[in-house]
Amino acid sequence: EVQLLESGGGLVQPGGSLRLSCAASGFSFSNYAMTWVRQAPGKGLEWVSAIKGGSGNTYYADSVKGRFTISRDNSKNTLYLQMNSLRAEDTAVYYCAQRIKSGSSSHFDYWGQGTLVTVSS
Amino acid sequence: QSVLTQPPSVSGAPGQRVTISCTGSSSNIGAGLDVHWYQQVPGTAPKLLIYDSSNRPSGVPDRFSGSKSGASASLAITGLQAEDEADYYCQSYDSSLTGSVFGGGTKLTVL
Numbered sequence: 001e002v003q004l005l006e007s008g009g010g011l012v013q014p015g016g017s018l019r020l021s022c023a024a025s026g027f028s029f030s031n032y033a034m035t036w037v038r039q040a041p042g043k044g045l046e047w048v049s050a051i052k053g054g055s056g057n058t059y060y061a062d063s064v065k066g067r068f069t070i071s072r073d074n075s076k077n078t079l080y081l082q083m084n085s086l087r088a089e090d091t092a093v094y095y096c097a098q099r100i101k102s103g104s105s106s107h108f109d110y111w112g113q114g115t116l117v118t119v120s121s
Numbered sequence: 122q123s124v125l126t127q128p129p130s131v132s133g134a135p136g137q138r139v140t141i142s143c144t145g146s147s148s149n150i151g152a153g154l155d156v157h158w159y160q161q162v163p164g165t166a167p168k169l170l171i172y173d174s175s176n177r178p179s180g181v182p183d184r185f186s187g188s189k190s191g192a193s194a195s196l197a198i199t200g201l202q203a204e205d206e207a208d209y210y211c212q213s214y215d216s217s218l219t220g221s222v223f224g225g226g227t228k229l230t231v232l
Binding site for chain 1: 123153154155156157159161165166167168169172173174178208210212213214218219220221222223224225226
């Protein structure tokens with residue numbers, strides 16, 4: 001059974017940093033691309049970042065480019081999101097998800113339960 | 122303003138059929154890129170409902186179906202049930218933004 005478990009969320013001041021983790025199990029982690037998606041309170045879903053399984057190539061939404069860094073440790077089956085220079089508008093539940101490309105665009109097959117990041121003074 | 126446009130809300134009585142539209146542009150759905158749909162019950166994580174525009178993952182009832190035409194896609198739900206009350210999101214890839222994009226979400230109310 002595929003399981004994704006996020007951790008690392010919490011309250012941080014504007015300008016601060018936070019690192020999220022996503023522990024994966026139930027599948028061959030290194031073979032799969034992974035992604036982070038966030039949801040601000042009462043708002044819709046927003047894609048944040050993705051990382052390929054093999055090459056480790058990374059991709060970012062313009063809203064976080066230069067501030068967030070996605071990475072993975074395949075030996076630990078863990079995905080990370082390093083978030084720097086945090087802003088109030090980064091306040092959201094952050095979900096990790098397994099990314100699958102079976103057609104002409106990728107979709108997100110399995111999701112974690114999410115971790116809440118609150119940026120406030 | 123989301124790249125993919127969905128109606129904010131739809132509603133229907135139990136047993137009825139409802140559709141949710143998702144309108145994109147020439148850099149995403151109109152470019153022939155697949156659309157995917159997710160169901161999110163408030164307070165829970167999204168769940169994949171339809172992938173590659175019209176395919177259902179195992180375990181998703183055949184009451185849910187997806188289609189795509191031109192720069193738009195649709196999710197249809199037949200035989201509405203109270204448990205279908207949730208938020209629904211479409212998602213694709215945008216070649217101009219070089220990243221995945223979501224619709225703003227549609228709240229389905231079962232009357």
